[in-house]
Every structure is written in structure tokens, then in C-alpha cells.
Amino acid sequence: MEHINEEIDFLTSTVKGIAKQFGSDCEVVLLDLTQHEKYGSGLIVRIENGHVTGRKVGDTGTNLGLEVLRGTDQEGDKHNYLTKTKDGRMLRSTTMYIRNSEGKPIGCICINFDITSLMMAETSIKEFTDLNKINTDVKEVFVNNVNDVLALLIQEAQNHVGKPVAHMSKEDKMKGIKYLDEKGAFLIQKSGDKICEYYGISKYTLYNYLDTVRSTQGI
Structure with missing residues (x-):
């Protein structure tokens, strides 16, 4: 050769x-x-x-x-x-x-x-991870305790209003409280205390806000 x-x-x-x-x-x-x-x-x-x-x-x-x-x-x-x-x-x-x-x-x-085999695996992976075929509207976060859940919901409420608490009007706070109520935040034990502290309002004011937003929702 x-x-x-x-x-x-x-x-x-x-x-x-x-x-x-x-x-x-x-x-x-x-x-x-x-x-x-x-x-x-x-x-x-x-x-x-x-x-x-x-x-x-x-x-x-x-x-x-x-x-x-x-x-x-x-x-x-x-x-x-x-x-x-x-x-x-x-x-x-x-x-x-x-x-x-x-x-x-x-x-x-x-x-x-x-x-x-690699191409078949790639196809399967793409099918499984294609975000266009996955419902991304559901927001679920895994935490260790219920206080973390409440903290997350409070942060989401602020994002929903679109401004920090220091710049919120009464209407803004009611909007945030309405959001928290719809998300079930008040089902968490002693959540009212933390929500009052966050918004800088009394429990009396909180319940008044709740009565108002719930009445408009027919709750």
C-alpha cells in the first residue's frame, strides 16, 4: 500500500x-x-x-x-x-x-x-419543553411554609398595583387587598396582622376595605 x-x-x-x-x-x-x-x-x-x-x-x-x-x-x-x-x-x-x-x-x-437516537431524544425533549404547548399562565411557587406563601402573595399584590406601598393611595391599597383576597391570602392564619403591617393600616381599616371590595364582588 x-x-x-x-x-x-x-x-x-x-x-x-x-x-x-x-x-x-x-x-x-x-x-x-x-x-x-x-x-x-x-x-x-x-x-x-x-x-x-x-x-x-x-x-x-x-x-x-x-x-x-x-x-x-x-x-x-x-x-x-x-x-x-x-x-x-x-x-x-x-x-x-x-x-x-x-x-x-x-x-x-x-x-x-x-x-x-440523539435526534429522537432531541425531538422528545423539544416536544416536552416547548413553552408554546405549556400553560404558562398558572403561577405556582413551591415554598417551605405558609408564611413564605403569604410573603409571595403580598409581593404579587404590589406588582399588581404597580407601585410600592409608600406611594399607594387608599384606592391602590384596596386594589392590593382585593388581589390578596381573591388569591385566598386571608385563609392563612394571622395573615391579617402581616397585611396590616405591610400596608400600614389598622385592622379596623383592613376589614372596612375588605367589606368594600367584597361587596363589589358580590361576596
Whole structure:
């Protein structure tokens, strides 16, 4: 195999090393192109994980090799391109040619990584995490105790009003209290004390506000 013979041990080690690094879904192939005039069987001289494409030592190369040997494709090397097996599995492939001192291709290393399972997993993940298919209107926060729930609701009430307590008018505070009432804040034990403290009002005022907002809701 011309100069490729001198490097066969290194190339075999390289083929095996790449396959070991990326696992059983990664096929790595070494082809001998020194007898390219007989482009048929016998081109594959080393192969790891041949089950990926169903090939074995002694089988032939692909159509891309013909283009390189014919001179139609001068560059030859192709990196990270998509291919497909006869049974429809998708591969991520790289082809690299070994040339002699005259630039003539005498060998080739091909890497074919089966990404079919990864693509299926990606599709499933996208389906499961597509926010366009998930109801994002529901606001649920997981906390450790009921006081955290109340604190969260009070903050939401302030966001609902759109201003800090220091700048709230009576109407703003009633709007916030209405929000808290609708969210069930007053079902929390002793919530009235914390809400009064937050808004800077007495319990008497709080209950007056509550009576007013509930009467408008028909509660």
C-alpha cells in the first residue's frame, strides 16, 4: 500500500482510539486506495463498529471516494456532514484522505457517528419543553411554609398595583387587598396582622376595605 503500509500500525491505533473514545455508535473505517483502479471489494482494511453501516473488512468505499479518485473533487476531505444508512438511520460523518508526496490519495479514514437516537431524544425533549404547548399562565411557587406563601402573595399584590406601598393611595391599597383576597391570602392564619403591617393600616381599616371590595364582588 505504498507509504500507507509504513503507517498502518499508527492508523490502526488511530481508528481504534477514535471508536473507543466515542463508543459503539461511532464507526471508524480505514480504506486502502492504492489500488483504486479496481474500485470494488477489498478497500476497507480496518473497521471498528461496522454494525453502524453494516460494513466489514473487505467491503468497498462510497460514491464520494470515486469523485476524489476521478479528480472531480480536488479537495476530498469533508467534515461534519449528514449521511443516511440504507435503513434510514442518520449519521454525522467526516472523511479525511491520506495522500502521498505527489498529492495522490492512497488511503482514507472515515468517521460515521449514528445520531439517530440523539435526534429522537432531541425531538422528545423539544416536544416536552416547548413553552408554546405549556400553560404558562398558572403561577405556582413551591415554598417551605405558609408564611413564605403569604410573603409571595403580598409581593404579587404590589406588582399588581404597580407601585410600592409608600406611594399607594387608599384606592391602590384596596386594589392590593382585593388581589390578596381573591388569591385566598386571608385563609392563612394571622395573615391579617402581616397585611396590616405591610400596608400600614389598622385592622379596623383592613376589614372596612375588605367589606368594600367584597361587596363589589358580590361576596
